[in-house]
Amino acid sequence: MPEVFNWQIDRQMNYLYEAPRPRRQFAGVFDLNKCIACQTCTLACKTTWTSGRGQEYMWWNNVESKPRGGYPLTWDLKLMETLGEQKWEGKRYAGKTVFELEDRPNKENPVAGYFPEDLDYAHPNLGEDEVSGVLETEGGYFPTIPKPLWMFYLPRICNHCTYPACLAACPRRAIYKREEDGIVLVDQERCRGYRYCIEACPYKKVFFNLMTRVAEKCIACFPLIENGKIPRCFETCIGKIRIAGFISKPDNPQPDNPIDYLVLIRKVALPLFPQSGTEPNIYYIPPINVPLNFLRMMFGPGADNAVKTYRAVMEKARQNGLENLDDEDLKLIGLVTLANSTNRIVHRFRIIRETLEIVGYDEHGGELVKVPISEPKYVREFYDQRLKVYRHNIT
């Protein structure tokens, strides 16, 4: 079996094919500290791509609550079960990936995984807003800092993995990864509905269309990407938690590329379950209120540093003011502020220290958007002379 290098587990690993990295790789960063599970992304995707007959149960984009929720049901627990007890040695994963696990239940599939049951898809929001413990007995009503109970929202789309499990599992090679942007697609003409891909995908983001009887999945809105625009679920994110772009090769990060800066340079955005081995390309800024044990399981050993960095930068900004941050910290805050402020793909960015603004550029260097890193602040008088009223909210 050919060997490939997976930077997220810091080692060579087995993959079914020799898989040189694509010329460009579509990637996204989601800041989980800002997601409010409004599901606007979910509906944007639904109305754009999966509103047909046979796709009713299908959510290419979904937002689930952690630790209780999951769509399909308990997909993440079953992934952990499939992998079994494995080890990280520092930032290197010493365990087995889904491509390497010989002791697995689904031996007929070249990739370790499990096949979800029909009903696993029936309740996409089961566990929504449920917290980690019991309010009555664990102090939930009168929280202290740090909070004894926690939960967070996890928006998910296809990770357009560098080493897709779905692609490896397809005996017909009906799944392919595009050279021009790394987007992973199911050939709708070639697919015969075998569903090995559904079993193999660690993130369970390939679905079976009940009417056309073939597999379908998130296409990263490639018609938009091809025109320099961001996917629908990114564009419509009202919490501005999402940044779409292209990630450089891991040994050649570009400091002015938003994705590279957050993922490869500051390392605050982390892959989801990197131990799967697929090198997923949606990266998450982990929620800072969640126990690190849980975050390490979900985002790998980089979780400690990511939380520490993010928390420290936000704290400094709050205490000292944005104008007193150093350039690097200002860039970090600037990028999570910029997020999806434009519907165009931001290839490069720059901060303007004087005005505390961040500017996004397209791939030709044209300015796309300029965003204030700090919102303008207005303070009004407590007593309004003209209206002769007291104000309750003066800022």
Add this chain to the structure above:
Amino acid sequence: MRMDKLVLVLATLALAAGLYVSNIQIGVTLGQELGLTAKYVDGPLPITSPDAPIWGDIEAKEVELGPQLTAAPWIHPEPSVRSLRVKVIHNGTWVSFLLEWNDATKDDKMLTDTFRDSAAVMLALQPGAGQCMGTPTAEVVIAHWKADWQRDVNEAFTDISELYPNFWSDWYPFAVGSPPYTLPDLMNLSAAKEYFAGWYAGNPLSTPLKLTPVETLVAHGWGTLTTYAYQSFIGRGIHDGAKWSVVISRPISTGQADPPWGDGGPVEVAFAVWDGSNGEIGAKKGVSLPMPLSLEKPTKPTAVTATVTVTETGVEAAPPVQNQALIIIAIVAAVMAFLIIGIILPGRKKKRGSAE
């Protein structure tokens, strides 16, 4: 040459010769025992009637099915259907296969986690193609009957409302009117096709209008299975609560992907059955060995039917008794070779070692 080396060389030669002879003879023997002849019928064939009376006059051939272990997904050691009863008839223009196998569960609906029952007949287009879905230089043509397609043909395209009786959807972007929307109405809308990606892409699995439950495909090796542009097979399957009876038919000569029948064959044929309840799909299936299939000559209407056969143009094989004798000789030779290598030689070495 030292004595032990000489023994080793002789043993290896004996083993190789034994395996060579046994392989050849086993192959021929199996070919003979599993060979099929399509009985000549004077008149129209029941090309879509598995329950036609004429099938009662034809002797069935029991065909063993085993797991597919050659290509990924390669390990599925227990296909639930282990044998198939096959009858073949022709009338000089058409050839019809009747496949019958026991299966108490009728799997003809495709949910996210359910699979269809199906069966296939594979015919080699060139000699040697019958092994393993053809080769890069030798193609096969395949007729694949599918239970869900049969349901589509029998009862119109299976709608969501049939898969989920309590299903409800308020709205489709391409629909007009108000719910509940019925499938024929939706499908007839010009905009609908854009919302059925597989159908839009021309995938025959996704096409709502099925004219036959049998798909005609070609392949030239694993992973190359492709729907053939010229659909030549038709058929029909019925389930009686305990077994499937499926007839698959095709004109003998279509001008497109015709097996080399020549003067009646033989051509290589193989069969496969998928049991949906057992999660069988794609490479996970029960398959038969390839075997020769000949068309009985119309001038010999009383000849042997679909049973053991040695055809006029077929493989020249030794009589079965002689085959068995050769196999026994080959096995004895192989066992002797192993004995020499495994027991006698180590014993000699040990003795010599102890003397030193």
